[in-house]
Amino acid sequence: MAKNITIAVDAMGGDRAPHMVIEGIAQARTLFPNTKFLVFGDEAQIKPLIAGFPELTSASEIIHTTDYVSSDMQPSQALRKGRQSSMGLAIQSVKDGAADVALSAGNTGALMALAKFMLRTMPGIDRPALISPLPTLRGESVMLDLGANVECDSNNLVQFAIMGAAYVRTVFGLSRPTVALLNVGVEELKGKDSIRAAADILRESRHLPLDFVGFVEGNNIATGEVDVVVTDGFTGNVALKTAEGTARLVTDLLKRAFQSSLSTKLGYLLARHGLSSLRDHMDPNNHNGGVFLGLNGLVMKSHGGANAHGFASAVASAIDMAQNDITRLIADDLNEITHADDQRGAI
Incomplete structure (x- = not known):
């Protein structure tokens, strides 16, 4: 039986956030009715938007923060100031096991820096x-x-x-x-x-x-x-x-x-x-829907200029990877090449 997936969403990332983000997850919810969303961002902006999509009300939880990573923030600044932002908290929820994957349309460099710092790379990567x-x-x-x-x-x-x-x-x-x-x-x-x-x-x-x-x-x-x-x-x-x-x-x-x-x-x-x-x-x-592969957890990157349909496409990709446990597949393949190297070294 397919696993029910929880996605941590940075609602404040992207050129047209949070409207585009909420509309995008609403579209995805119609295709994946068992998916749950942890929505990180300014509750005053997010709550009225979610109220416009009744199907999201029971499927989403808002985690309030007024901090967000701006499009021009340097990765070094994000590491110092962004861990309590909507982006940073979404990644943290993956680390804590509360979500299966984090998804953001925000600053790519900051997302990469925070994800690598908070989740660390897999053994062998x-x-x-x-x-x-x-x-x-x-x-x-x-x-x-x-x-x-x-x-x-x-x-x-x-x-x-x-x-x-x-x-x-x-x-x-x-x-x-x-x-x-x-x-x-x-x-x-x-x-x-x-x-x-x-x-x-x-x-x-x-x-x-x-x-x-x-x-x-x-x-x-x-x-x-x-x-x-x-x-x-x-x-x-x-x-x-x-x-x-x-x-x-x-x-x-x-x-x-x-x-x-x-x-x-x-x-x-x-x-x-x-x-x-x-x-x-x-x-x-x-x-x-790009994904940072090689981390101890899944982090997805949407185009910053994506529309709601595009963000829904990123949600679909996130669900695919979480359902099929891509992190485990990578670990298994790395073990194969390591085992083969050990055998060649022993000959």
């Missing part, structure tokens, strides 16, 4: 990584790290590969995800030493529940030829923002083109169903 789904020609792939770690060594990249594969097994239901390292070419001799060293380790780790296929270049991320794209946080964040900007460029150019003349407007009427499908596939709100 040096650094947590931020992962998120991306739309592709074949559906969805995932990429990590998306900004949590600017520089990474080969062991970090191997750990990211293991965590990314566990995510895909959990969220997409694939038993053996394909995994590739993002590189400047597909040839084995190309790339930095850390990337080539990580590739050597992954090629030898045939016992892991993943298929390592080598390197992938940036122009092939969107084709969906691999399920998991692994890179450092600097490169991953640049790639993600470039993809989002390209998606906006394409949709804006199409809009201009179809508005340029009477004939193109007529053409739009004929193509509108296909264009609507394209817009939905590329809409970040339909792929919302």
